[in-house]
Amino acid sequence: MKNVTAIYFSPTGGTKSYVRAVARGIADDFREIDLTNRETRAKEHLFSPDEIAVIGVPVYYGRIPQLPDELLRGLTASHTPAVFVVVYGNREFDDALLELSDLCEKQGFYGAAACAFVAQHTFSPKIAAGRPNEEDLTIAEAFGREIREFMEAKDAKPLSLPGDRPYRSFTVAPFTPKGDKSCTGCGTCVRICPSGAITAEAPRETDAKKCIRCLVCVRACPAGARRVGGPVYSMVKHKLEKELTKTEKEARLFLP
Ligand SMILES: Cc1cc2nc3c(=O)[nH]c(=O)nc-3n(C[C@H](O)[C@H](O)[C@H](O)COP(=O)(O)O)c2cc1C
Structure with a gap:
């Protein structure tokens, strides 16, 4: 083979x-x-x-x-x-x-x-x-x-x-993950971000133009400091859950 x-x-x-x-x-x-x-x-x-x-x-x-x-x-x-x-x-x-x-x-x-x-x-x-x-x-x-x-x-x-x-046109999701006060600046998210949207200088921020919303930074943060918040994300999540949990x-x- x-x-x-x-x-x-x-x-x-x-x-x-x-x-x-x-x-x-x-x-x-x-x-x-x-x-x-x-x-x-x-x-x-x-x-x-x-x-x-x-x-x-x-x-x-x-x-x-x-x-x-x-x-x-x-x-x-x-x-x-x-x-x-x-x-x-x-x-x-x-x-x-x-x-x-x-x-x-x-x-x-x-x-x-x-x-x-x-x-x-x-x-x-x-x-x-x-x-x-x-x-x-x-x-x-x-x-x-x-x-x-x-x-x-x-x-x-x-x-x-x-x-x-x-191909299908689309609008990028209007939310990005951000770090909160518990961010220790360890650099995990900076290293792991696949699109280079987080910098070592400002690890709590996310460059919305570069961010692909993959949320790997949220999963990988050892301090649990990164999350996506806000009403838009909650709405999108709720809508998706309603539509996509009936059958697989x-x-x-x-x-x-
Ligand atoms: C920004 C974004 C857009 C997505 N769009 C779709 C979609 O159009 N259709 C779908 O069924 N799943 C969609 N998903 C879900 C992902 O395709 C799915 O979770 C996939 O397993 C992620 O792959 P990974 O685990 O290898 O990162 C989307 C996820 C993200 C983060």
Whole structure:
């Protein structure tokens, strides 16, 4: 089997779990590239035609996350097969899979397979609570095995994916996390922020233009000093909980 690389952008870990599961299904051994890390994103990563990449991102506003720097700019492939993975919080993935596929093609990958999975929503632990669970990861791993068998048996054909061009337009959520008095200035959030929206000089503040609202700083703060507050966030959260807790969506799997 070809060398496999699991590549993910995953501030709160849902995408990472799914990408690893698909990669594990393709091969027991695989390497990992974590694009959530700004330094890793800035490095050059080269791929040859006899490798396979599993590339995953979360869905934000029905699109892929819009980073101030380009998410995949460090990846250079040369007709390398790739599995595209999008992970969403039980609403919809809209144009995200198509956008990820377009972006990967620009970097030199071609689509061998694709999938969309559900994970707990960043804005509420009540939405798709605890997902991915064991069953989700079993499905993802089994899909990895199916991809391996499919690639061994058949010639590459174009993938057909759902989504529209131009992609969905959206308005960025009108709230950002902030630090309170209990902030010790330890710098965890500065290091961990995937978009460089927090500075060591003013760690309680957040640059609203750079912030992608992934909330990893809220989860990672050792002092529990960072949170999103205010009536708008409460309203959005409440509305999402009302709409998205009735039923949970299943995995969507795509082969050529
Ligand atoms: C800014 C933002 C926008 C989001 N937009 C959507 C969306 O359009 N549809 C959806 O189902 N989930 C949406 N989500 C939920 C995430 O896709 C979901 O929580 C995902 O698991 C996060 O991935 P991660 O755990 O790898 O960081 C959004 C989350 C954030 C932070």
